[in-house]
Amino acid sequence: MIIDTARDIAILSARAQLAIALSNDPDVDEILTRFDRWKFDLWEGLAAVYDAQEVLPKLIEVIIQIHKDRSGKLRHRDRERLLNPDWFQDNKAVGYVAYTDLFAKDLNGVKTKIDYLNKLGITYLHLMPLLTPRPGENDGGYAVMDYKSVRADLGTMKDFAELAQKLHENGISLTLDLVLNHVAKEHEWAMKAKSGDARYRDYFYVYSDRKTPDEFEKTLPEIFPTFAPGNFTWDEKLNGWVWTTFNEYQWDVNWSNPNVFLEFVDIIGYLANQGADCLRLDAIAFIWKRLGTNSQNQPEVHAITQSLRTAAHIMAPALIFKAEAIVGPKDVVHYLGQGKHAGKVSDMAYHNSLMVQIWSALASRDGRLLATALSRFAPIPTSSGWATYLRCHDDIGWAIDDADAAAIGLNGAMHREFCASFYANEFPDSFARGVHFQSNPATGDRRTSGSAASLIGIEAAIERRDAAALDTAIDRLTCAYAMVFGFGGLPLLYMGDELGLLNDRTFVDNPTKKDDNRWIHRPEMRWDLVNNPNEAIAARVFAAIENLIKVRKQMPALHAAVSTEAFTTSKQSVLIFRRQHATGSMIQVYNLSEKPQVLEASALWPLTGTQFTEHLSGKQFRIAGTEVLPPYASWWLTQAN
Numbered sequence: 352m353i354i355d356t357a358r359d360i361a362i363l364s365a366r367a368q369l370a371i372a373l374s375n376d377p378d379v380d381e382i383l384t385r386f387d388r389w390k391f392d393l394w395e396g397l398a399a400v401y402d403a404q405e406v407l408p409k410l411i412e413v414i415i416q417i418h419k420d421r422s423g424k425l426r427h428r429d430r431e432r433l434l435n436p437d438w439f440q441d442n443k444a445v446g447y448v449a450y451t452d453l454f455a456k457d458l459n460g461v462k463t464k465i466d467y468l469n470k471l472g473i474t475y476l477h478l479m480p481l482l483t484p485r486p487g488e489n490d491g492g493y494a495v496m497d498y499k500s501v502r503a504d505l506g507t508m509k510d511f512a513e514l515a516q517k518l519h520e521n522g523i524s525l526t527l528d529l530v531l532n533h534v535a536k537e538h539e540w541a542m543k544a545k546s547g548d549a550r551y552r553d554y555f556y557v558y559s560d561r562k563t564p565d566e567f568e569k570t571l572p573e574i575f576p577t578f579a580p581g582n583f584t585w586d587e588k589l590n591g592w593v594w595t596t597f598n599e600y601q602w603d604v605n606w607s608n609p610n611v612f613l614e615f616v617d618i619i620g621y622l623a624n625q626g627a628d629c630l631r632l633d634a635i636a637f638i639w640k641r642l643g644t645n646s647q648n649q650p651e652v653h654a655i656t657q658s659l660r661t662a663a664h665i666m667a668p669a670l671i672f673k674a675e676a677i678v679g680p681k682d683v684v685h686y687l688g689q690g691k692h693a694g695k696v697s698d699m700a701y702h703n704s705l706m707v708q709i710w711s712a713l714a715s716r717d718g719r720l721l722a723t724a725l726s727r728f729a730p731i732p733t734s735s736g737w738a739t740y741l742r743c744h745d746d747i748g749w750a751i752d753d754a755d756a757a758a759i760g761l762n763g764a765m766h767r768e769f770c771a772s773f774y775a776n777e778f779p780d781s782f783a784r785g786v787h788f789q790s791n792p793a794t795g796d797r798r799t800s801g802s803a804a805s806l807i808g809i810e811a812a813i814e815r816r817d818a819a820a821l822d823t824a825i826d827r828l829t830c831a832y833a834m835v836f837g838f839g840g841l842p843l844l845y846m847g848d849e850l851g852l853l854n855d856r857t858f859v860d861n862p863t864k865k866d867d868n869r870w871i872h873r874p875e876m877r878w879d880l881v882n883n884p885n886e887a888i889a890a891r892v893f894a895a896i897e898n899l900i901k902v903r904k905q906m907p908a909l910h911a912a913v914s915t916e917a918f919t920t921s922k923q924s925v926l927i928f929r930r931q932h933a934t935g936s937m938i939q940v941y942n943l944s945e946k947p948q949v950l951e952a953s954a955l956w957p958l959t960g961t962q963f964t965e966h967l968s969g970k971q972f973r974i975a976g977t978e979v980l981p982p983y984a985s986w987w988l989t990q991a992n
């Protein structure tokens with residue numbers, strides 16, 4: 352072998368470092384094989400951002416320790432996952448997202464709810480932030496004070512590991528949030544920085560005067576203009592301005608510092624060793640700053656993710672990454688890998704655009720904007736998948752692109768304004784009961800909070816005691832969730848949506864929550880509604896969601912490896928999802944309005960013939976020429992003859 356570059360020497364010595372340190376480890380061959388598989392990707396990621404020669408041996412030290420600490424059971428899980436790498440792409444995969452305390456009081460409580468999750472068909476559970484946050488206000492747990500312990504009232508890390516194991520035994524994977532962009536100002540690193548430790552001051556972006564912050568501010572947006580204006584906070588102890596993209600108590604960490612990178616590899620390995628299967632990379636778009644830009648989606652973000660993921664693949668290959676990048680279509684596809692990063696960064700990414708477009712389409716009873724926006728997406732690696740969702744713990748930001756709106760004759764700003772007003776019930780005949788979040792007079796931007804059931808018309812129908820409106824609202828919710836479950840990728844059911852839980856306005860009584868109305872859609876689980884035949888609304892919504900899950904699991908065409916094409920027919924309220932798959936193609940038809948619509952059989956191509964199976968109802972029927980689609984119909988069709 353000819354050794355001709357610094358890279359090859361560094362890689363060979365890293366391999367030797369691994370081989371020597373693990374010479375007595377029964378799995379040394381496996382880890383070396385994994386190293387060989389990923390070494391060049393690892394090197395490329397590191398070299399794009401850091402002095403790779405200096406960082407690699409330190410990184411290998413971390414990897415060795417994590418591997419040594421990895422239990423036999425989890426090493427077995429590594430092997431299983433390597434044989435079944437598409438487990439999260441599979442049509443049988445279904446996600447559920449919940450706050451531990453609101454769902455089941457604590458981690459031990461979650462164990463007692465596994466039967467419920469199993470019955471619903473859940474295979475993937477995301478428990479919202481549960482690592483120790485700062486006391487008091489903590490942005491719903493996204494201000495982490497200690498990444499290696501669990502919030503005291505939820506249990507201990509031991510409880511977490513036991514829960515993970517129990518979930519695994521029941522065929523459910525466990526996802527945890529990993530907040531990468533910032534730590535709580537009470538985190539040990541921040542405390543050390545405040546006490547004057549120069550090593551830790553370099554873990555943050557600190558400026559002694561306003562000169563640089565002011566330069567950055569010229570192009571930075573404000574994430575929370577209402578309760579956290581500006582992106583920098585003066586700290587007396589630091590005697591400087593520290594970068595705080597979100598709240599003043601969330602300090603952005605400095606990822607250009609390789610020590611920060613090494614700390615996070617250690618945290619990732621630690622959490623993987625407790626049994627986490629997937630890490631949700633919170634606010635990942637923000638981790639690299641560049642003057643003159645909005646400091647989001649910078650190329651270095653992807654190089655860093657590639658380094659983190661390859662390190663994880665070597666030390667704990669059962670672990671996958673899900674990117675939380677709430678950014679536009681052109682940017683978001685990079686989180687799943689484009690160009691040189693294809694297949695080497697996150698395995699999943701949230702499909703924020705699909706979520707926004709579903710709500711926009713329901714308000715306008717028009718699928719054209721949704722179809723236009725989705726047509727802008729570049730192909731994603733076949734080894735990756737979208738996480739699809741209708742609601743989550745966050746607000747809905749009306750990310751409607753001006754050019755997409757113009758393509759169908761709409762004005763982008765006016766349509767965004769329409770969506771915000773519609774969902775806050777400020778528009779005539781609105782079915783929604785949401786509230787505005789972070790109205791920003793400077794930009795005209797207004798986001799929306801509210802639960803799925805309240806936004807979709809269930810709350811309004813109850814308020815008006817209107818039984819027909821209630822039927823319509825439940826059909827509308829079913830239609831929306833059918834799009835989420837039918838799009839391909841991993842559908843995430845947000846806790847309470849399966850029971851049609853309404854807005855919960857009690858957050859205003861809690862001083863640590865009252866200023867943040869995202870708590871309106873973070874209700875407590877209503878176990879009293881589960882399996883209670885007297886609770887007609889909850890039972891109907893539950894049955895509809897359960898059916899979607901059951902049917903999805905029978906449809907191999909929903910595997911994430913192929914993408915959905917979306918288009919409308921001659922009727923703008925009729926939306927078609929086409930999924931061409933080797934196991935047989937599938938056409939989904941949605942009526943986005945409360946009026947019956949005409950469907951032309953020609954829209955069903957490549958399904959030909961006249962005899963179809965509609966899987967959600969289990970019915971077979973003929974469509975020759977045209978057919979009438981009932982209000983809010985959701986049809987998942989395959990050919991029957």
Ligand code: GLC
Nearest residue numbers: 490491493530597633634745
């Ligand atoms: C993510 C979370 C959001 C949080 C923010 C800052 O966007 O979903 O709830 O406020 O990151 O951590």
